[in-house]
Amino acid sequence: MKTRGLVVVLSGFSGAGKGTIMKHLLKQYEGLYHLSISATTRGKREGEEEGREYFFKTREEFDRMVSEDAFLEYATFNGNSYGTPKAYVEQLVSEGKDVILEIEVKGALQVREQFPDALLLFVTPPSAEALKERLLGRGTESEEVAMQRLAISSQEAQLMEQYDYLIVNDVLERAMEEVHNIIQSEHFRTSRNIESIERVREELQAFAE
């Protein structure tokens, strides 16, 4: 009997390091975790590849997928749309594979509506001060943009309790192992093993009669 894989959602404040955790997790446990790749209307950045970071779509293509209900969740930021193709995720979990979605808070809650068993993980830096430093220290954006991201983080923090687990990304290696152990442990959760429970129960019943 092949059990269904887990839909794992990884969210966190911008600058909390979730992308880095993901990259190391996929490398360290190659073949164990599968990355869900989003579709987006935003332009391809230098170094990005079609089907690796994103599936790059025109606005028309993206809107058609929306109208066909092909997304598990989608959202628009700064005029660019991002969405998680539903069929891809459904296929992987039905094959027993654990699929990780790196998405923001509102999208995460949309995913939970469609997959009530989805595992929601939230990554934070050790402190808000550390987050501010990481955002300002990136150098890829102005202080104004960094402050905007902090304001967004403050809004996102209101929904943190809706996540299942909180990972404090202080030491990368440790945070990655925590994510790995949490996912692996969740496979043993009783609610995910109802079929085996019923099997054991029937077998014991047969002996007892």
Add this chain to the structure above:
Amino acid sequence: MKTRGLVVVLSGFSGAGKGTIMKHLLKQYEGLYHLSISATTRGKREGEEEGREYFFKTREEFDRMVSEDAFLEYATFNGNSYGTPKAYVEQLVSEGKDVILEIEVKGALQVREQFPDALLLFVTPPSAEALKERLLGRGTESEEVAMQRLAISSQEAQLMEQYDYLIVNDVLERAMEEVHNIIQSEHFRTSRNIESIERVREELQAFAE
């Protein structure tokens, strides 16, 4: 800030190997886990020591503890009573220590009433057939006793869903690591980290203002 330790309840069918898992866990992670020691009225068996396997009590002493509400749970089997002293467990978790209670199903559910955050783990053998073999192969009891234990297991199986996690004890070393990872991962559960969430939230709010 010192967070509270976890109350971990380990139950499982007689013969499922929970005692062996416990023993290896406490040895492998010395100092990390603390064993709750039960009080009992049953006679001391060869090799057992007061305060190690059990606190051996007379019937009068045990009954006085019951009347003083000193037990987290207690139960009677074959005329012998067993109980978990409440004060000992409360002290350890308030010091931030994870305490493991090896108790049977009804006791486990009594513990949850007093500690709603208690983590309930259930150990099963890979199959009912394997359980039967282990019970008969023990040699410490007659076939009749083994069959009685199987009948009790069948009753206990009705309450398995009330546990949080199911550990299949096929390879001892692996089952022990699963128990360890489950307990460690549970520390990161959002519901156990409400204070840190509120702190991050306040800090971010201060930046955003």
